[in-house]
Amino acid sequence: MIKKKYNDKEQWFIYHANLRTKTLVVIGLAIVIILSIFISGYFIRDIPTNFVNAMQMPSLEHLFGTDWMGRDMFQRTIAGLGLSIMVGFIASVVSTIISIILGLFSSFNKFADEVVAGIIDLFSSIPHILLIILVSMMFGGGVYGVIMGVGLTHWTPLARVLRSEVKEIMTKEYISLSENLGRNKVWIAIKHIFPLIISQIIVGVILMFPHAIMHEAAITFLGFGLPPHEPAIGVILAESMHYLSSGCWWLAFYPGLSLLLVVLLFDLIGENVEKLLNPETAQE
Amino acid sequence: MELVAKNISFKYPSAKKYLLQDVNLELDNKKIIGLVGDSGSGKSTLCKILSGYVTKFQGEVIFDGKPLPKKGFKPVQLIYQHPEKVMNPKWRMKQVLEESWNVQDEDLTQFGIQKTWLTRFPQELSGGELQRFSVLRSLNPNTKFLIADEMTTMLDAITQAQILDTVLKIVKDRKMGFLLVSHDMDLVDTICDDKIYLKDINAAMK
Numbered sequence: 246m247i248k249k250k251y252n253d254k255e256q257w258f259i260y261h262a263n264l265r266t267k268t269l270v271v272i273g274l275a276i277v278i279i280l281s282i283f284i285s286g287y288f289i290r291d292i293p294t295n296f297v298n299a300m301q302m303p304s305l306e307h308l309f310g311t312d313w314m315g316r317d318m319f320q321r322t323i324a325g326l327g328l329s330i331m332v333g334f335i336a337s338v339v340s341t342i343i344s345i346i347l348g349l350f351s352s353f354n355k356f357a358d359e360v361v362a363g364i365i366d367l368f369s370s371i372p373h374i375l376l377i378i379l380v381s382m383m384f385g386g387g388v389y390g391v392i393m394g395v396g397l398t399h400w401t402p403l404a405r406v407l408r409s410e411v412k413e414i415m416t417k418e419y420i421s422l423s424e425n426l427g428r429n430k431v432w433i434a435i436k437h438i439f440p441l442i443i444s445q446i447i448v449g450v451i452l453m454f455p456h457a458i459m460h461e462a463a464i465t466f467l468g469f470g471l472p473p474h475e476p477a478i479g480v481i482l483a484e485s486m487h488y489l490s491s492g493c494w495w496l497a498f499y500p501g502l503s504l505l506l507v508v509l510l511f512d513l514i515g516e517n518v519e520k521l522l523n524p525e526t527a528q529e
Numbered sequence: 530m531e532l533v534a535k536n537i538s539f540k541y542p543s544a545k546k547y548l549l550q551d552v553n554l555e556l557d558n559k560k561i562i563g564l565v566g567d568s569g570s571g572k573s574t575l576c577k578i579l580s581g582y583v584t585k586f587q588g589e590v591i592f593d594g595k596p597l598p599k600k601g602f603k604p605v606q607l608i609y610q611h612p613e614k615v616m617n618p619k620w621r622m623k624q625v626l627e628e629s630w631n632v633q634d635e636d637l638t639q640f641g642i643q644k645t646w647l648t649r650f651p652q653e654l655s656g657g658e659l660q661r662f663s664v665l666r667s668l669n670p671n672t673k674f675l676i677a678d679e680m681t682t683m684l685d686a687i688t689q690a691q692i693l694d695t696v697l698k699i700v701k702d703r704k705m706g707f708l709l710v711s712h713d714m715d716l717v718d719t720i721c722d723d724k725i726y727l728k729d730i731n732a733a734m735k
Contacts, residue, residue, distance in 0.1 A: 418615045421582050426629050426669070427602030436628075440619035 286327015310495035339396030348407030403449035451515035537588035558706035563717035566727030580607035612659035674706040
């Protein structure tokens with residue numbers, strides 16, 4: 246008889262830890278990866294050109310291959326990702342701040358609520374790409390223009406979600422009780438409503454981040470965004486279009502894949518932070 | 530110090546019939562009065578009108594010779610039946626108390642609240658524990674009149690006795706008015722000096 250060593254019913258763990266610790270570890274790792282990409286992207290300034298090595302397949306020497314000028318695509322991708330993370334992050338922060346202000350403002354009274362609804366409808370009815378191009382040109386183009394362009398146009402979905410959430414919270418009894426305890430509307434908006442919409446804000450930022458990067462890449466692709474000498478992902482992808490037909494798949498494949506991974510990492514962070522913020526799962 | 534309701538009529542916007550019609554009520558801080566009525570007879574609605582939560586009604590509520598203030602702290606405070614509904618689920622209990630007033634340690638012990646509960650979220654406490662917080666919160670020094678809307682219905686007999694005892698002691702100390710709304714006749718008979726049947730004063734029920 247073979248003696249049973251392990252209990253099958255017990256779940257298998259690499260190590261034993263509670264959900265809170267695991268969540269914190271996952272968040273920490275994801276942040277470390279993103280920060281390392283961002284910081285190393287910041288330090289990659291001049292990528293040496295070497296026409297002897299032009300258009301090489303991915304190898305151990307050049308992980309992601311090389312482009313038509315013999316530049317290492319791995320370095321270019323990291324630099325591009327660093328730039329994309331920065332643009333996406335700042336644009337998301339700008340957008341989130343606008344949505345929070347509008348969402349909380351809608352809690353004041355019915356008139357304020359209608360005004361916010363009107364502004365959201367107005368902005369979301371203008372074609373997205375057109376508005377981004379117009380705003381980024383208005384702010385003078387370049388990195389600053391792209392950040393403002395993407396940031397000032399991506400708040401509409403989140404603001405809509407926050408407004409409906411605020412409308413629901415306003416019917417709760419602890420809000421009317423707070424009013425009867427003599428608290429004013431601004432105090433209620435900041436102290437009562439804001440903590441309740443934090444998880445919505447995080448979900449909104451997660452959904453906004455890939456959008457922000459994609460729109461940044463899109464208008465760069467169209468030639469209105471970042472200047473072509475910047476190593477942005479949009480620029481890399483636009484360039485790779487010229488060489489795809491000659492079989493240089495690695496020029497688009499690896500930068501695209503890395504972009505996807507970064508977006509997924511942000512998703513992971515958001516999900517786990519939400520788990521920690523939710524009081525029902527926070528103490529597990 | 531009197532809380533007077535004059536000719537109060539109220540119907541919900543979607544309803545055809547009046548829920549409350551020509552209700553007249555005079556309460557003061559000398560007697561503890563019990564309000565008795567069947568389920569759905571409008572007890573809670575009347576409480577909300579008296580404490581200023583519902584403002585769209587006909588008639589007037591006069592407290593101390595003046596109508597209830599529209600803004601700022603309302604001297605008439607209501608204690609709800611379900612304490613978990615009147616607490617922000619993202620707040621710790623300390624914040625819940627501080628929203629109303631700075632509670633001293635002796636008040637906490639008086640209500641049997643342990644210090645460790647102060648750092649918990651509302652869903653980590655039981656109904657009886659939450660109701661203690663809810664009652665203590667409404668006992669702001671500026672509260673002149675307290676309306677308990679089925680305050681202890683959800684609680685077991687021991688907790689019920691503890692909370693009511695403490696509240697009545699404070700109410701007598703501070704010379705506050707107290708209206709107990711309940712359908713527990715034994716409770717009303719034991720505690721209240723006088724009782725009012727809602728069906729006797731509500732013309733809509735006749």
